Amino acid sequence: MPQYRLADLGLLPNVLSALRLPLAAVFPFVVDDVRAALAVLFAAALTDVLDGWLARRRGQLTAVGAVVDPIADKVFAVTVVVTLLYTRRMPAWAPLALLSREILEAPLLAWVLVSPRFRGARRAGARANVPGKLATCVQFVAVVTAITAPHLVEGALVASACVGTLAGASYWTREIERARRLAGGSPRGT
Structure with a gap:
């Protein structure tokens, strides 16, 4: 504790x-x-x-x-x-674009938290990686664009969704491999 x-x-x-x-x-x-x-x-x-x-x-x-x-x-x-x-500086769908990474990571986090196989992975904690940091930067650019040039925000939001999706996929790949190593086996099953 x-x-x-x-x-x-x-x-x-x-x-x-x-x-x-x-x-x-x-x-x-x-x-x-x-x-x-x-x-x-x-x-x-x-x-x-x-x-x-x-x-x-x-x-x-x-x-x-x-x-x-x-x-x-x-x-x-x-x-x-x-x-x-x-x-009205952002369209209604903006939260989905800005949260694409988090939306993809949520099931992974739930899986790691509830699966007994990943106890070691839970203790080790997750760290940011390059795609995640890039996604954060693109999210920031989208927000700055909404403030400074709202007419361009949709393009920035699409970029944020794309980079966020890649970052989410990267987290899945990395965390499954890390959990497998820490748990001493395959991530399949419980």
Whole structure:
């Protein structure tokens, strides 16, 4: 069982992660000001890059950070997408394009979590790979396009869906192979 310590919230990497929450609250109010919206978006992206890097570099990987970071990521992302949908800067199908990777990964995650064969794989945890990082970059470009050039957003969303699908397939391939090695056998069955 991981140890959650309140004091860990004060560590710089965790503070950076938590900063995405007020940035999410501000975004809907600045979306009509392109410069302000981009400033909030880039500030959030910077905190997302720096929090993990600093945590690893300083040896400050914590259970609290492992919870705060993904929650802050999701809250910020959902706020941005809902705001862009509400302001009609993105079409209604945009969430499917932006979430193509996550949609493909969800069944894999469920399979690994419930299958006794993959206990070792669950403990090892998943790490980002190049296709996943590329998909994140293309998602970011699609959001920036929605803010700066909404008339071009559909092309950026199609690119996001394509790269996200490739990243999802890459995760499947990598995680099945990793689970097979850790579980000592074939991933077929339970």
